[in-house]
Amino acid sequence: MNRTLAALLLLLAPLTFAQQRPDLKLTTTESFDAASIRPYRGRHQKIYDYIDARQAEHLAAIQRWVRQRSISALNEGVTDMATMLRDDLRRIGFKDAELVPTSGHPGVVGFYDAGAKKTLAVYMMYDVQPVEAEGWKVEAFDGVLVDHDLGRALMARGATNQKGPERSFLNALESIIAVEGKLPVNLLVIAEGEEELGSPHFPEVVAKVEERLRQVSGVLFPMFGQDRQGNVTVNLGVKGIVYFEMEAKGGERGGPVGAEVHGSTKAIIDSPAWRLVQALASLTSEDGNTIVVPGYYDSIRPPTVEEQRVINSMLREWSSREPSMKEALDVRRWANGWTGEQLLLHYLFDTTLNIDGIWSGYTGPGVKTILPHKATAKVDSRLVPDQTPEEALRLIRQHLDRQGFTDIEIRLMGGYPPAQTSASAPLVQQAISVYNKYGLTPALTPRLAGSAPYYVFTRLGLPLLAAGIGHGSGAHAPNEYMLVNPKEGSRIANLPTIEKFYVDLLYALR
């Protein structure tokens, strides 16, 4: 094969492989109908009454939690919060509650043995984001009530992400035990103090209780599931992610090694910046929207019929959501001109390759002529079933090597596979039945476009569900809040109702 022909075939490769992109389409018109699931019929009036009578104490318990700093990024109050959680679990009756040391912040685990047939795992995070320097109307760790346009609110760091929902859940547990003597199911609490850091050591915490975890029927993540209008969305999955840095540096192959050199030497010196640009460019189509790494789309499975039914249930709302989403993201046109069904399918069922950042050389104002000795990019890929971080990275490395970019270093920064829960899982069905009891039939979504490390549970075949009612907002932002007493006419649940929902859910799961 002569050189031109070889080059030709190489150049054509992207065209060929671009066509391997999965054709995302719907093969059924059936739609998942959450409203058709029979509302939960249980009534646990004594427990409800107990909750109603204990509201001052229950709110105080939440306030006690948000007043305890637990900023994982700054290591502020982390161990104190872990200890507070452990002690609360012990007081409730968790016999084996303990801190689990990790290479980072400790986890907390605890097992409540109700002597029940079924065991539910409860995933918790006890850490919070750092406090923003500006914008807070109150002290972020004072845990004070304020008047909010939606009603009376507890405004504090952690109010909604995630101490509010979690301590509300514990309030529900205490109420059940106070009235009935024990819980309707066994509970295995698994908490981490590094969620805001990307859960780097959570697998170490999970390993500690893996035997017990294999016995549970599902995993609950307490959250406030209502938006400002009171609507509930139930999400059944998350994408995975692989995050890495690609770097070109001067070295044996060429380019200045230790420091930048004068720009005029480009005439005779290789440029790591060009090298990185060329290596990156080899990964996608010219519009940056199709990954041309051979095999990258191969492991993506088409949406299951069940997932398609959920998608179909979303599509009615989608045409009205699309314009507001466009506005919120400040976008004039979606990638590839997609709209409607195609847009939604690619959003939730397609993998990505994204440049989070790139830098090299002089980036200040005006003119400076240098040949930088180093160029770096941060790149992430969102992963859908059945992609894995290992295989994604292997394919990228293999492609770069085959294209001759063996000099480009790849540094893995983190990653985990996607996680998926079936809409037909009893945990999901029973949660929907409880939502329906409260007149809050949820919209379902098969998956978030974002990522979370739920694979630690789903890899064991466990369904995972973030569930709850109530409303909060401002996670990772100033003036984070949870609504305690919504205004008259709101569909949002107040604190006692938030707790009653969890009571019902635990009995429904029995």
Add this chain to the structure above:
Amino acid sequence: MNRTLAALLLLLAPLTFAQQRPDLKLTTTESFDAASIRPYRGRHQKIYDYIDARQAEHLAAIQRWVRQRSISALNEGVTDMATMLRDDLRRIGFKDAELVPTSGHPGVVGFYDAGAKKTLAVYMMYDVQPVEAEGWKVEAFDGVLVDHDLGRALMARGATNQKGPERSFLNALESIIAVEGKLPVNLLVIAEGEEELGSPHFPEVVAKVEERLRQVSGVLFPMFGQDRQGNVTVNLGVKGIVYFEMEAKGGERGGPVGAEVHGSTKAIIDSPAWRLVQALASLTSEDGNTIVVPGYYDSIRPPTVEEQRVINSMLREWSSREPSMKEALDVRRWANGWTGEQLLLHYLFDTTLNIDGIWSGYTGPGVKTILPHKATAKVDSRLVPDQTPEEALRLIRQHLDRQGFTDIEIRLMGGYPPAQTSASAPLVQQAISVYNKYGLTPALTPRLAGSAPYYVFTRLGLPLLAAGIGHGSGAHAPNEYMLVNPKEGSRIANLPTIEKFYVDLLYALR
């Protein structure tokens, strides 16, 4: 033509055009021999004696100049220095010395009418670089003498770049006039106060005296031409440059407009960062060393026979200079594996395309998942005869447009064409004859790989020569100095000899 075929041809285009790169080669083995030029035989003993007797005053004049701040970037002392230069010129006898207002800092021009047949233009810069925050052993504007490993030195900002050589030149003029009553040639001084800013308004200064400039026989730029060993290199040209920013932004074509969005939205949103990477990648070969913009090499003329003779004169030294240059630039391998003659030819006679900087999105430590709304690169191209900044930029724009990158913005930051002086120009020949008189036969180089805006003179057909003896270093660095009294045994000229060289040169040019 079907789509695949069209795409195929488009993809092949770079291969085709890459082969248009000029084949730089030598067609003569003749070598320029500076030693064969007869040494200047003039002796101007009365003037030399006058210089020797005035050394305290002459050094004081240089100190007066370096003590006057003139930091163009910070607008510190600029007008005061321009006024000092003008007043000095008037005192010497320049009748029309005056400040020339520009859109930036003023220029200074002056004409000395000796009633001579010939007129020499003298290019000067009166501005200096800002002072580095750290590393200075003395106050940068105190103008003090220090002991240096090479001898006694004046250590100050501007000592070598460029006040030292310039005021030494004026000392020579004063001495000639004091002894002989007038200069042997008419002089047209053209000075700017923005050299360190890239000479953005120098054409405005030149325009002021363009009529007179058309009458001159050449342009002299006073400098200290000796290195630490006392060797002299005479440089006959500079590359031009075009410097621009390339930017991709969200907009009608896609991508977030006002701000970054969450990285997971890459699934449905175009990425300006990918777009910039792809546009940049379309400009070069995969190794970044060959420009694949069609026509980019077309206007490059081969080295003339005269230039080849100068190259041949360099080649003897080149094999020994190459390793030390490699070490100084911290490079293990030259681009394309070039060595020897090919390396030198490409260094001096080839154009470049260089990424000076690139930036987009998150560039801090760790992981942050965003889709940036903007990506920018600083790019420069060094230009050789007969390239022009306008044509270079037009070809790049045209190529981007033809490849579909019409959305990529190009912002011109500055640029000017290359400049070349012939080795056979009388100014060059006579300067060499004076160097030979001092036993300092210069090495010649046909061109610097770097750039300077000498085109303002050479476009008028004028030879331009930076010439002088003496030694200084540390331009744009702490502890800038000029050697006033070299140690015993040094081949470097002391201050009186520096001035006598200029005396001889002016008489030689008569």
